[in-house]
Amino acid sequence: MTDPRIERSREVILRAAVQELAAVGYGGVTIESIAARAGVAKSTIYRHWPDKLALIADAFETFHERMVPDLGELSVLESVAVLLRHVAEVVVDSTFSRCIPALIEGAERDPRVREFHHRYSAERREALIDLIARGIREGEISADVDPELATSTLLGAIFYRRLMTASAFDPGQAGQLVDLVLSSAPAR
Amino acid sequence: MTDPRIERSREVILRAAVQELAAVGYGGVTIESIAARAGVAKSTIYRHWPDKLALIADAFETFHERMVPDLGELSVLESVAVLLRHVAEVVVDSTFSRCIPALIEGAERDPRVREFHHRYSAERREALIDLIARGIREGEISADVDPELATSTLLGAIFYRRLMTASAFDPGQAGQLVDLVLSSAPAR
DNA sequence: GCGCAGCGATACGTCAACGTTTCGTTCTGA
DNA sequence: TCAGAACGAAACGTTGACGTATCGCTGCGC
Structure with a gap:
């Protein structure tokens, strides 16, 4: 089996990344601030993503909300x-x-x-x-x-x-x- | 009289600042890049503005285009x-x-x-x-x-x-x- | 229970931009 | 013409973020 710590780390980091993006903007995001928000060591982030943009892109891909609700039998x-x-x-x-x-x-x-x-x-x-x-x-x-x-x-x-x-x-x-x-x- | 060099410097710097803003974005603007574009020493910029935001704000205030054209006798x-x-x-x-x-x-x-x-x-x-x-x-x-x-x-x-x-x-x-x-x- | 992989902590070197300062030069107004 | 102001060039210290590396520790799979 694959180590569950990996998935757990990924998830908490991705969530923190989106929150940071929302809080301080694209130019303001910092790997260190993401790590702090996620309660994770910086090295853990670099273990999973090669650089900042890859992380941000991944995070957004994961957490963006699909703004298309289910429409029933409406006109x-x-x-x-x-x-x-x-x-x-x-x-x-x-x-x-x-x-x-x-x-x-x-x-x-x-x-x-x-x-x-x-x-x-x-x-x-x-x-x-x-x-x-x-x-x-x-x-x-x-x-x-x-x-x-x-x-x-x-x-x-x-x-x-x-x-x-x-x-x-x-x-x-x-x-x-x-x-x-x-x-x-x-x-x- | 006031030294004409002051006004000339201000003008060329403000213009360069707007161009830089357009080229590399708010987070990407650098005092040094503005200075380079303006053909001016960095110290000259700091002589006229206390910091980066003051310069950017001033530049935008000066050069933004008013998007309201003259309307004649149209309906x-x-x-x-x-x-x-x-x-x-x-x-x-x-x-x-x-x-x-x-x-x-x-x-x-x-x-x-x-x-x-x-x-x-x-x-x-x-x-x-x-x-x-x-x-x-x-x-x-x-x-x-x-x-x-x-x-x-x-x-x-x-x-x-x-x-x-x-x-x-x-x-x-x-x-x-x-x-x-x-x-x-x-x-x- | 054992070995290994993932993790946290931390320190490190690098780099870029900030904003400051100095100094010699050039332009300006009187 | 001359004193002073503005400027250009360059060096400087500082900060913050990057990305790397090391090293125990701990939790996982087997």
Whole structure:
């Protein structure tokens, strides 16, 4: 059998790494601070990961929250609202949310960070694009709506408020947001 | 008179600081790299600013682009489209744009950065909120539209694409975006 | 219970950036 | 022209983080 201490160490270190990322940002993370938070010797970390980025990437891969909730038998518009509300709740306050600025900045400078930042972002986006496309096929949403643009618009509202302003998006506004963007009969 | 060398040094250093910020990010900026880029001795920088953050803040204050273009006698919807197109152009590609991730990350960790990040963001937002409110008063936009929410939505679409995805918002889509969000007659 | 592998503690060398200081040079205003 | 201010160049001490290495100890599998 494989030594259970290995898995236990890995887990506590990965968790500590995500918390550190959320707390001090991508540029601020330190192997030593992660070790301290995890209650682990620095050497133990270097036994499992070659360097800092590998650890951070691994940690994020392990602990990022999949922002796509289970949608039951709801209508498309209701599903979109539920999904957006869920995204908003995560974005407004969660460990993951506090990692986002770190990821954005990291993605700007490091191709490896960029790769998984965009990958996880795309995962959320595609769920929504598919949903809206279905809504159009089923006649619930106007065919004038571009699913891709609408998705950027819906998610954008939530992330914009979190990243660029002092007041976060209120998850209770999710329905109102859906109405604004999707329940429309374009004038032109 | 005051020595002209002072102003000349300040200017070339501030410009170099913004360029460095755009190039390597908030966490990556180095006094020495700024000095090198500016063609100036490190001691000269410390003669004018007490520390790194003071310099960065000053530089950004000096060189950030005001993303609010002059709007002539256009209709409200046309004005919004022009404004969004301008924002998109700046966000897609500009020195300022490359500073945004750095600002977001900086704002997350440092209250002073947060203060001016939010301030400049609010400047853009308020111009748009006022415009939309005017559109509602003049009957060009449905009274069901919440100007604040619509603004976050419009700007959000642009920033979201820049910060979270691999493909930036196409400024040519500005009109389509306005149609989607504002040219609506809500179904409910 | 034995041997080994994983761990904690700790010390170490390296490096990069900080911010300071010094000193000779050059530019400026009076 | 001349005193003083600003600057460039360079050296310096300090700090903090990196990543490495050593060495007992302890818990694991067999």
